[in-house]
Amino acid sequence: MGVALADVRAMDAADPLRERRDRFVLPDGVIYLDGNSLGALPKATAGRVQDVLAREWGQGLIRSWNAADWIGAPARIAAKIAPLIGAASDEVTVADSTSVNLFKLIAAAVRHLPDRPVILTEAGNFPTDLYIAAGAAELIGRTVRAVPADEVEAAIGPDVAVVVLTQVHYKSGARRDMARITQAAHRAGALIIWDLSHSAGAVEVDLNAAGADLAIGCGYKFLNGGPGAPAYLFVARRHQALLTSPLTGWMGHASPFAFEDAFTPAEGIDRFLCGTPAILAMAALEAGIGEFEGLAMADVAEKGQRLCTLFIELVEQRCSGYGLGLVTPRQPAARGSHVSFRHEQAYPIMQAMIERGVIGDFREPDILRCGFTGLYVGYEDVWRTVETLRDILATQAHREARFWVRSRVT
Numbered sequence: 001m002g003v004a005l006a007d008v009r010a011m012d013a014a015d016p017l018r019e020r021r022d023r024f025v026l027p028d029g030v031i032y033l034d035g036n037s038l039g040a041l042p043k044a045t046a047g048r049v050q051d052v053l054a055r056e057w058g059q060g061l062i063r064s065w066n067a068a069d070w071i072g073a074p075a076r077i078a079a080k081i082a083p084l085i086g087a088a089s090d091e092v093t094v095a096d097s098t099s100v101n102l103f104k105l106i107a108a109a110v111r112h113l114p115d116r117p118v119i120l121t122e123a124g125n126f127p128t129d130l131y132i133a134a135g136a137a138e139l140i141g142r143t144v145r146a147v148p149a150d151e152v153e154a155a156i157g158p159d160v161a162v163v164v165l166t167q168v169h170y171k172s173g174a175r176r177d178m179a180r181i182t183q184a185a186h187r188a189g190a191l192i193i194w195d196l197s198h199s200a201g202a203v204e205v206d207l208n209a210a211g212a213d214l215a216i217g218c219g220y221k222f223l224n225g226g227p228g229a230p231a232y233l234f235v236a237r238r239h240q241a242l243l244t245s246p247l248t249g250w251m252g253h254a255s256p257f258a259f260e261d262a263f264t265p266a267e268g269i270d271r272f273l274c275g276t277p278a279i280l281a282m283a284a285l286e287a288g289i290g291e292f293e294g295l296a297m298a299d300v301a302e303k304g305q306r307l308c309t310l311f312i313e314l315v316e317q318r319c320s321g322y323g324l325g326l327v328t329p330r331q332p333a334a335r336g337s338h339v340s341f342r343h344e345q346a347y348p349i350m351q352a353m354i355e356r357g358v359i360g361d362f363r364e365p366d367i368l369r370c371g372f373t374g375l376y377v378g379y380e381d382v383w384r385t386v387e388t389l390r391d392i393l394a395t396q397a398h399r400e401a402r403f404w405v406r407s408r409v410t
């Protein structure tokens with residue numbers, strides 16, 4: 001027999017992460033399955049941002065660069081991200097957006113390997129990764145080779161300077177074997193940049209165990225940093241003296257307040273900073289990452305996997321015969337913490353779900369995507385989601401015209 005409401009309630013009651021949910025602002029009547037796109041708001045964030053506004057900015061004024069250690073925010077927040085991604089704190093910094101950080105690292109990598117003309121990536125990678133690679137290639141005089149997902153490893157040849165891959169695919173949820181592909185890149189003499197946007201805070205990531213060179217990732221997804229939060233980047237210690245950012249802003253200078261005319265890069269990871277950090281946004285990001293304090297990433301990841309597995313099982317039990325097809329790998333180790341199903345009418349179905357308070361999202365051309373974060377999603381939420389989906393499919397509620405109207409953001 002299938003899983004019943006009593007069963008999922010028992011799972012929630014036995015869940016050691018259950019009380020973490022109370023630390024987030026979650027509207028009544030909403031089941032939030034889009035933390036992979038915009039993490040929920042921690043209750044601590046408003047107070048933290050308000051304190052930065054009223055006390056640090058309002059009262060402290062410019063003194064707060066020192067007194068409130070605004071200047072130390074990138075390194076301080078990086079030290080909290082580092083354990084989530086298997087990095088040392090001096091290998092990570094927080095700055096700019098994921099897109100800009102990717103540009104910096106691609107340029108740094110290809111300029112380091114001037115005889116190799118190719119930036120290799122996968123077709124169907126997250127759009128900004130493809131666009132930034134193309135823009136950087138054009139500027140620096142290299143070419144981008146985007147090959148089908150399963151041909152990437154074979155395509156890492158002696159002409160490749162850098163491989164740019166996303167560890168967990170934004171659409172399919174498929175997770176790549178970071179250690180194996182990193183080794184393949186190194187055997188060919190190439191560097192590799194991992195985009196962790198859909199993996200950090202969702203699954204266990206161990207950059208140094210994998211021997212990774214470079215990485216970037218997003219602050220507003222599983223790290224709960226708020227819309228447009230600052231992003232992070234990782235440069236393995238062994239590369240820090242050899243690579244330089246093409247965006248030589250003064251915060252990346254060895255001594256910004258010496259006000260010298262000539263650019264001398266800072267010694268360590270700070271050389272990848274560019275301009276003045278966005279302190280209000282940094283405050284929200286720091287509060288968001290604070291939600292992982294006192295937790296083992298392994299426990300958060302394991303719960304995420306259980307939620308994903310339950311969702312797949314329930315959809316297949318309760319919604320069979322309605323044209324849904326699983327896109328995401330079934331094995332937990334082969335996926336991130338979101339699950340995608342394909343359906344011809346995915347867009348209106350998701351709009352109908354959202355109207356009923358179950359918030360996931362749609363991805364072109366036919367993907368219903370639901371993210372499961374162990375911090376604030378429960379087992380009963382999964383059960384209710386599937387009952388909502390089943391009811392919509394059974395009654396064809398999504399056929400109503402209003403669900404077919406496309407918004408700018410899907």
Ligand SMILES: *Cc1c(COP(=O)(O)O)cnc(C)c1O
Pocket residue numbers: 097098099100126128129166170195197198218231
């Ligand atoms: C979300 C995401 C980004 C976001 O980049 P921004 O510069 O923050 O817009 C980049 N890459 C991947 C793989 C993502 O999932």
